[in-house]
Amino acid sequence: xxxxxxxxxxxxxxxxxxxxxxxxxxxxxxxxxxxxxxxxxxxxxxxxxxxxxxxxxxxxxxxxxxxxxxxxxxxxxxxxxxxxxxxxxxxxxxxxxxxxxxxxxxxxxxxxxxxxxxxxxxxxxxxxxxxxxxxxxxxxxxxxxxxxxxxxxxxxxxxxxxxxxxxxxxxxxx
Numbered sequence: 001x002x003x004x005x006x007x008x009x010x011x012x013x014x015x016x017x018x019x020x021x022x023x024x025x026x027x028x029x030x031x032x033x034x035x036x037x038x039x040x041x042x043x044x045x046x047x048x049x050x051x052x053x054x055x056x057x058x059x060x061x062x063x064x065x066x067x068x069x070x071x072x073x074x075x076x077x078x079x080x081x082x083x084x085x086x087x088x089x090x091x092x093x094x095x096x097x098x099x100x101x102x103x104x105x106x107x108x109x110x111x112x113x114x115x116x117x118x119x120x121x122x123x124x125x126x127x128x129x130x131x132x133x134x135x136x137x138x139x140x141x142x143x144x145x146x147x148x149x150x151x152x153x154x155x156x157x158x159x160x161x162x163x164x165x166x167x168x169x170x171x172x173x174x
Contacts, residue, residue: 023106025072027099028059030080031110034103034117035062050076063109084125097126 036045048055059065083092100122107115
């Protein structure tokens with residue numbers, strides 16, 4: 001008779017508490033936010049983030065964290081989403097990267113789903129800025145092609161035919 005165990009269950013049961021020097025409190029808070037978001041319970045996060053004692057208890061229970069820094073009291077109303085959505089907030093956005101990378105690099109502690117979601121956040125929020133997505137690149141090519149061809153008298157309906165909406169588009173008539 002062969003018994004099979006899921007690796008995550010074995011690891012979760014045998015985890016030792018992590019010392020507070022391992023990760024900053026902010027890493028645990030972001031992981032908590034992601035965990036509750038993935039479990040469709042962001043409202044609970046909004047409640048936890050305002051109650052330092054409850055937040056400490058949740059982090060200790062969920063992530064087996066040891067003694068958490070007193071800086072957790074400074075995390076009231078913290079939201080990684082608000083930081084990412086903020087305009088002219090590049091410095092604060094950049095400060096999220098190390099915590100997201102810590103979550104990504106420790107899936108056994110934070111969970112595979114949380115680590116994968118943190119990786120998606122990192123990719124979507126940071127790595128897409130210097131590069132264009134394929135769809136954006138294709139739209140730009142169509143826009144430039146269309147602008148060039150409207151000056152030459154060729155049909156200006158190319159984006160409409162291709163099913164691509166193009167905003168800020170003007171037809172130049174001779």
